[in-house]
Amino acid sequence: MIIGILKEIKTEEHRVAMTPAGVEMMTARGHEILVETRAGAGSGFDDDLYRKAGARIIDTAADVFARSDMVMHVKEPQPSEYGLLRKGQILFTFLHLAADRALTDALIKTGAVCIAYETIQKKDGSLPLLTPMSEVAGRMAVQEAAKLLEMSNGGLGVLLGGVPGVEPGNVLVIGGGVVGINAAKMACGLGARVILLDADLGRLRYLSDVMPKNCFLLMSTPAVIRERIQTADVVIGAVLLAGARAPRLVTREMLKTMKKGAVMVDVAIDQGGCFETSRPTTHTDPVFVEEQVIHYCVANMPGAVPRTSTLALTNATLPYALELADKGWQRAMRENPEIALGANVIDGKVTFPGVAQAFDYEYTPAASLIN
Ligand SMILES: NC(=O)C1=CN([C@@H]2O[C@H](COP(=O)(O)OP(=O)(O)OC[C@H]3O[C@@H](n4cnc5c(N)ncnc54)[C@H](O)[C@@H]3O)[C@@H](O)[C@H]2O)C=CC1
Ligand SMILES: CC(=O)C(=O)O
């Protein structure tokens, strides 16, 4: 198969979908890899490293799209790329369609086979391609929030760890999955007083076994959120209903009861956000203020630390990319149910229930489109 690796064009996105090490493994299996020039530059991989690994360097995205059977990105295609996708071509990348009707409609029009990293799911419910990026974003959420709490950045002037004789800051983490546990661990490590909420009692039991003493676990209910938000210096939104739009758990009314200069980091923004007042921001303009509370809502947080994130992401994506390349999408989906769950839009049909539900579109099971 011919596989195209595109340069990311989303604002301040410096990850790349395949490393030279991945190219070497792909070419050893007989696949041809086309890499758009400078696609790896932000992650520390120049064109020569890709050439040495066996890739061909291509000057333009249009050429990569035109020549490839499967194109790989990190983030969703941008409007300038919609017209470059074609019927039957595989697109393998993060998509987050339930939060983006315009992108969903554009992909439907292309007729391409659109497989989303974030909905590939193992039998145990885990999301193997989202997990490494959630680890990064969860850890980053606390370092971003700690900085924004400084008064020169508009924050209320609290040091999360406190000092001897002065109490630490309060961090409320909503959602105790991968983002949540990583954020809570970082905040605990800094010495903050951390409250971690989840709606799954089994998950809370697990967390109570592994989290340090300064992490308090509570069942997530509207009443608990309404009460705890009032004393929080930092709130981190980390909920997920896989592939579906995020539930809105913090309302504008709740925000009005918060401390002025407190910080909200809505990591779940890529699925639409879990605060009523959230809207997606970029690394170049990451924050805005609503009800005197600072909001950080960057939808591609790991893009800011590409040297870490590219390696973490491609460690996870490569085996799936290899399987798609070796077998083609139909056989790969037939033989591997994890990949079948990645199907979001195929040949103009919406094949993921959470996306169909978000926009009231007809849902077509991917299995019915496989010969
Ligand atoms: N902004 C960014 O750059 C990035 C965003 N993300 C996003 O972060 C979000 C979280 O991802 P993960 O932690 O990997 O998901 P996960 O599936 O590991 O965890 C989600 C957790 O939310 C819990 N939950 C569901 N409903 C809840 C409720 N009402 N109250 C409290 N908890 C609830 C679930 O029980 C689960 O434990 C996703 O939307 C993901 O796409 C992930 C990486 C980067
Ligand atoms: C998960 C995601 O949206 C990202 O890594 O950018």
Ligand SMILES: [Mg+2]
């Ligand atoms: Mg989007």
